[in-house]
Amino acid sequence: MIVWLRQHRNALALALRRLAGAPVNTLLSLLAIGVALALPAGGQMLYSNARSALPGLSASPQISLFMAVDAKSKDTQDIAERLHRFDGIASAKPVSREVTLARMKAGAGLAEVLEALPQNPFPDAFVVNPRDERPEAMEKLAAELRKLPRVEHVQLDSAWVQRLDALLRLGRTAVLLLALLLGVGLVAITFNSIRLQVLTSRAEIEVSRLLGATDAFIRRPYYWFGALQGLLGGLVAWAMVFGATVWLRGPIFDLASLYRLDFALAPLAASDAGLMLVLAAALGWTGAALSLHETTADN
Amino acid sequence: MIRFDRVSKRYPPGIDALADVSFEAGAGEFLIVGGHSGAGKSTLLKLIAAIERPTGGAVLVNGQNVGALARGAIPFLRRNIGLVFQDQKLLFDRNLFDNVMLPLAIAGFAPREAARRVRAALDKVGLLSREKAMPISLSGGEQQRLAIARAVVGRPGMLLADEPTAHLDSDTARDVAAIFHEFHQVGVTVIVATYDQRLFPGGRQVRLDHGRLAA
Numbered sequence: 150m151i152v153w154l155r156q157h158r159n160a161l162a163l164a165l166r167r168l169a170g171a172p173v174n175t176l177l178s179l180l181a182i183g184v185a186l187a188l189p190a191g192g193q194m195l196y197s198n199a200r201s202a203l204p205g206l207s208a209s210p211q212i213s214l215f216m217a218v219d220a221k222s223k224d225t226q227d228i229a230e231r232l233h234r235f236d237g238i239a240s241a242k243p244v245s246r247e248v249t250l251a252r253m254k255a256g257a258g259l260a261e262v263l264e265a266l267p268q269n270p271f272p273d274a275f276v277v278n279p280r281d282e283r284p285e286a287m288e289k290l291a292a293e294l295r296k297l298p299r300v301e302h303v304q305l306d307s308a309w310v311q312r313l314d315a316l317l318r319l320g321r322t323a324v325l326l327l328a329l330l331l332g333v334g335l336v337a338i339t340f341n342s343i344r345l346q347v348l349t350s351r352a353e354i355e356v357s358r359l360l361g362a363t364d365a366f367i368r369r370p371y372y373w374f375g376a377l378q379g380l381l382g383g384l385v386a387w388a389m390v391f392g393a394t395v396w397l398r399g400p401i402f403d404l405a406s407l408y409r410l411d412f413a414l415a416p417l418a419a420s421d422a423g424l425m426l427v428l429a430a431a432l433g434w435t436g437a438a439l440s441l442h443e444t445t446a447d448n
Numbered sequence: 449m450i451r452f453d454r455v456s457k458r459y460p461p462g463i464d465a466l467a468d469v470s471f472e473a474g475a476g477e478f479l480i481v482g483g484h485s486g487a488g489k490s491t492l493l494k495l496i497a498a499i500e501r502p503t504g505g506a507v508l509v510n511g512q513n514v515g516a517l518a519r520g521a522i523p524f525l526r527r528n529i530g531l532v533f534q535d536q537k538l539l540f541d542r543n544l545f546d547n548v549m550l551p552l553a554i555a556g557f558a559p560r561e562a563a564r565r566v567r568a569a570l571d572k573v574g575l576l577s578r579e580k581a582m583p584i585s586l587s588g589g590e591q592q593r594l595a596i597a598r599a600v601v602g603r604p605g606m607l608l609a610d611e612p613t614a615h616l617d618s619d620t621a622r623d624v625a626a627i628f629h630e631f632h633q634v635g636v637t638v639i640v641a642t643y644d645q646r647l648f649p650g651g652r653q654v655r656l657d658h659g660r661l662a663a
Contacts, residue, residue: 151558152556153556155556155558155559156553156556159553352537352539353539353541355537356537356539356550357550357554358523358526359497359499359526359531359533359537360526360527360531360550360551360554360598361523361524361525361526361527361551361554361555361602362523362554363520363523364520366523366554
């Protein structure tokens with residue numbers, strides 16, 4: 150066990166020396182890996198920001214409930230009471246037909262048309278704020294409200310929320326796809342750099358075998374090399390995404406305030422960043438394993 | 449300790465490096481394998497260390513048939529064999545100390561004990577004062593002595609040397625040969641393949657002639 154740990158420590162030290170020994174190569178590999186990982190990581194950062202901004206945007210999904218035009222005020226009173234007792238409803242604001250008529254008359258152009266009508270064309274209405282704002286829950290609530298007596302029309306103002314939701318799900322899939330593709334890229338980069346290393350260390354590998362080195366002994370430093378290269382590339386990617394976040398924060402905040410939104414771009418979450426680093430190291434290790442399988446199998 | 453039982457080695461396309469070779473060498477013996485260039489001396493040594501596998505017969509080392517060893521078992525066989533090659537196979541990207549350290553690193557020695565052994569081995573071949581030097585700065589004889597230090601640092605039970613005195617002037621060759629005698633005297637089994645048997649008096653001699661054992 151002690152021997153095993155010692156050999157791993159030696160292999161790690163050797164891998165670090167090799168990384169430091171060819172700084173230009175190392176830098177280029179790290180940049181390539183960094184860019185490859187920064188794309189999905191940046192996508193994830195934007196996605197989670199959009200996700201967290203969404204509840205703020207959809208804080209006002211409402212259901213509009215219109216009574217029949219010929220409903221008596223007694224009916225409206227009735228519905229008001231029932232809405233009050235409804236479980237899924239946070240609040241329901243009545244909008245009487247007189248108020249609507251007055252507001253419409255105040256609006257430009259409509260006054261004369263409305264004067265000409267024999268009677269008030271508007272129904273009593275309610276603006277309902279649901280307790281649960283998820284699209285499915287709102288659909289369900291709307292269906293229940295449609296069953297109420299003398300209710301003519303129930304309009305769900307959440308269609309756009311659903312569209313945005315679908316768009317975000319698409320974004321999520323795109324990020325995953327990108328991560329998958331560029332993960333393969335990372336494996337390929339590691340594969341190649343390990344292959345070159347093995348080729349340049351032919352003499353050392355040959356001598357080590359003659360002196361009784363096992364396959365594990367010979368491969369160990371390369372595994373470490375691959376994993377370290379992936380990990381450091383991941384750190385480069387994180388730095389890139391962080392830099393981009395800082396850079397974009399000002400302009401995005403300005404844009405958001407034009408829409409009267411209080412929104413500041415958040416950096417990549419620690420859990421996402423950690424996952425990326427672990428995955429990057431694992432992919433580097435995988436690339437090394439594939440390469441070693443190829444290059445050190447038979448000698 | 450070592451037994452060759454009707455061993456043959458044929459390289460494609462049908463070149464017999466060794467044919468029907470049988471001999472034995474006991475523990476602690478000093479065996480000189482003589483013969484002309486191309487007689488099969490190197491092949492014989494390679495078979496003992498499982499660098500090559502025989503195409504016929506059996507090579508037994510400590511009772512183990514090394515020709516039939518699993519790939520994973522070969523490293524552990526080699527750790528008990530000190531190998532000195534004609535072309536030394538030194539690593540020129542590291543200093544003397546690190547060259548000699550390599551077998552101990554492979555075997556997983558503790559750093560302090562390993563360093564002590566490396567210095568003892570370098571001292572034994574007279575290179576201790578140059579442990580920080582690079583191999584390229586050494587003369588031919590010094591490089592050969594460095595290779596011997598690397599071969600013995602793990603204190604193997606057996607030392608195999610392939611033409612260790614080739615390319616050396618006669619004085620240097622005598623110095624190097626003397627080192628093998630010293631190891632033989634402390635109980636190491638030594639097998640030296642050489643074209644110049646006069647450098648190794650006192651050893652038992654076998655001669656190869658075109659891959660066959662000559663009487």
